[in-house]
Amino acid sequence: MVECSDKLKKLPPYVFAVMKNLMKDAYSKKLDVIDLSMGNPDLPTPRHVIDRLVDTVTNHPNTHRYPQAKGMPKFRQAVCQFYKNRFDLTFDPETEALALVGSKEGVGHLAAAILDAGDIALVPGPSYPVHYNGVILAGGQVHLMPLLEENKYLPDLTKIPEDIARKAKLIYINYPNNPTAAVVEDLKFYEEVVSFAKKYDIIVASDLAYSEICFDGYRAPSFLQVPGAKDVAVEFGSFSKTYNMAGWRMGFAVGNARILGYLEKFKSYMDYGVFTALQLAGVAALTGPQDCITETCKVYQRRRDLMVDGLNKLGWKVNKPKATMYLWAPIPEKFKQMKSLEFCEFLLKETGVAVAPGNGFGENGEGYVRIALVTHDNRFHDALLRLKKLLK
Numbered sequence: 479m480v481e482c483s484d485k486l487k488k489l490p491p492y493v494f495a496v497m498k499n500l501m502k503d504a505y506s507k508k509l510d511v512i513d514l515s516m517g518n519p520d521l522p523t524p525r526h527v528i529d530r531l532v533d534t535v536t537n538h539p540n541t542h543r544y545p546q547a548k549g550m551p552k553f554r555q556a557v558c559q560f561y562k563n564r565f566d567l568t569f570d571p572e573t574e575a576l577a578l579v580g581s582k583e584g585v586g587h588l589a590a591a592i593l594d595a596g597d598i599a600l601v602p603g604p605s606y607p608v609h610y611n612g613v614i615l616a617g618g619q620v621h622l623m624p625l626l627e628e629n630k631y632l633p634d635l636t637k638i639p640e641d642i643a644r645k646a647k648l649i650y651i652n653y654p655n656n657p658t659a660a661v662v663e664d665l666k667f668y669e670e671v672v673s674f675a676k677k678y679d680i681i682v683a684s685d686l687a688y689s690e691i692c693f694d695g696y697r698a699p700s701f702l703q704v705p706g707a708k709d710v711a712v713e714f715g716s717f718s719k720t721y722n723m724a725g726w727r728m729g730f731a732v733g734n735a736r737i738l739g740y741l742e743k744f745k746s747y748m749d750y751g752v753f754t755a756l757q758l759a760g761v762a763a764l765t766g767p768q769d770c771i772t773e774t775c776k777v778y779q780r781r782r783d784l785m786v787d788g789l790n791k792l793g794w795k796v797n798k799p800k801a802t803m804y805l806w807a808p809i810p811e812k813f814k815q816m817k818s819l820e821f822c823e824f825l826l827k828e829t830g831v832a833v834a835p836g837n838g839f840g841e842n843g844e845g846y847v848r849i850a851l852v853t854h855d856n857r858f859h860d861a862l863l864r865l866k867k868l869l870k
């Protein structure tokens with residue numbers, strides 16, 4: 479039988495598939511699993527967005543036809559309006575905005591649209607898996623930029639060898655960051671990236687999937703707020719976390735028209751874009767009342783406090799992040815000798831608490847686990863009680 483491609487063989491097992499398998503085993507043993515592994519929002523989609531979808535499919539059945547791959551004008555205008563309101567940035571909806579089947583799709587397909595076999599992409603390590611795997615599937619080569627705690631999880635661009643920088647075509651950046659939950663405090667790092675990208679002629683892909691999930695008054699900036707950033711960059715946005723619409727598969731990209739043109743061309747051969755009724759619901763999300771986002775952030779902030787304070791009380795030292803729905807936690811002292819996957823398996827078996835192993839986000843994630851804040855308060859209390867016994 480024909481085997482899968484070498485490119486596919488090169489990919490490590492997908493971290494969430496590994497965790498799902500472990501959990502299947504735990505469920506079959508009747509364990510009460512508290513699943514904090516995947517960043518899968520548990521909060522409801524705003525009512526007015528659902529109503530818009532229902533109204534469209536009920537009363538406008540002509541929306542069943544193939545949509546325009548790049549997104550309908552109304553959707554692209556709504557994305558641009560959102561950027562204007564949120565970041566005071568102006569884009570041309572015709573050429574500088576694109577609808578995506580979830581931002582993951584665009585982030586991954588950008589690599590395929592840009593890279594030829596052997597081309598280099600600069601990828602943070604650890605990273606959201608598609609930043610790495612999209613490059614491999616495109617036939618490209620990854621040069622990892624380590625995200626280290628001592629650098630506040632920002633890559634050190636000066637550590638990238640000159641010959642690699644010269645050959646690189648694409649760089650991924652992602653703040654607020656998955657999995658480390660790190661943020662950029664201001665535009666300084668982004669300014670460095672713009673200069674670097676201009677110097678070496680590199681395309682910047684800024685993944686801003688967590689732009690709205692911020693706490694304690696922090697507001698994540700857009701990479702495109704740096705003067706000149708649009709010359710080299712595109713930015714990806716998502717409905718999944720902002721409006722709790724992960725399963726709806728909707729995202730968008732804005733920025734440099736030429737780069738978006740490559741992505742649009744690639745997409746026009748690969749997919750037909752987002753179902754029109756979903757796009758109209760997306761318009762309702764972007765242009766409707768935004769207090770639902772404030773509510774979502776309040777909930778995540780409360781969970782963050784509950785869990786971080788609780789873990790620290792148990793002696794498991796974890797930082798309080800300013801954004802995202804994740805805690806990036808070093809493996810507790812008592813179990814330091816374990817690899818992250820081994821620790822996750824052990825934790826699940828002993829306590830029923832499922833978290834994601836750090837090495838599932840790349841080798842630089844080894845020694846950490848990622849805890850997703852995606853269940854309700856009682857379950858966090860439960861999780862802490864179970865962890866207390868283990869950490870004693």
Ligand SMILES: Cc1ncc(COP(=O)(O)O)c(C=O)c1O
Nearest residue numbers: 580581582606656687716718729
């Ligand atoms: C950094 C990052 N980018 C993109 C995505 C994917 O978002 P979407 O659901 O819009 O495809 C995620 C999802 O977890 C993510 O963590």
